[in-house]
Amino acid sequence: MAAKIDLTLDCADARLLAEFWKSALGYVDEPPPAPFATREEWLAQFDLPEGESVDDGAWLCDPDGAGPRLAILKVPEPKTPKNRLHxxxxxxxxxxxxxxxxxxxxxxxxxxxxxxxxxxxxxxxxxxxxxxxxxxxxxxxxxx
Missing domain, CATH: 3.30.720 (Signal recognition particle alu RNA binding heterodimer, srp9/1)
Known part of the structure; x- marks a missing residue:
């Protein structure tokens, strides 16, 4: 069986990129993993650094389940080089x-x-x- 992949984009503004990629791909917000009702509830289990919030990440999925999931995560450093994968x-x-x-x-x-x-x-x-x-x-x- 072939491995499945997820894609992750580092960013400065997760909400901005999530809206763009939902539009570009027809993706939707991925529900939080069971048994959690919200992303906030799911993130509460992690020891997040002070000042980080649920708005620092977005998790998207293909509503038909065919395409890879897309995680969009805020990082402190700016994008500098050309993408090696696109x-x-x-x-x-x-x-x-x-x-x-x-x-x-x-x-x-x-x-x-x-x-x-x-x-x-x-x-x-x-x-x-x-x-x-x-x-x-x-x-x-x-x-x-």
Whole structure:
């Protein structure tokens, strides 16, 4: 059996990035682990450093259970180097190359309105973008 993976993004503002990635991926807030009713209740079991709160993290999941979970955690240091691993947002749908490219462009424009920015466009293939904190990702067509 293959291993399952979760992805974790370090950040300065977990709430900001959680809202962006929920929009980008169609994810939802992941419920707290059983038997806890809230994330606050779950976090209370840990000895968190003074000043840290539930707002310093966000846990997201694919509502269909297909994609990896995404944890977004506040860290004290700023992002400095280029990502060595990035997310590819795959736009669904089939059709001609022109139709697929139109969907990629429309999705990248939607993500700009959600707070992302375009870094580079590879016409007809994919768009390299950054989330509100500069984490790079690509928007491309889903595999056929």
């Amino acid at each position: 997310i590819d947002v795959r736009v669904p749908g089939h059709g001609s190359a022109g139709e697929r490219w139109a969907r990629i462009k429309a999705e990248s424009e939607r993500l700009v309105r959600a707070g992302g920015s375009v870094l580079q466009v590879f016409d007809g293939h994919h768009v390299v973008m950054a989330d509100p904190e500069g984490n790079e990702f690509c928007v491309a067509a889903a595999a056929a």
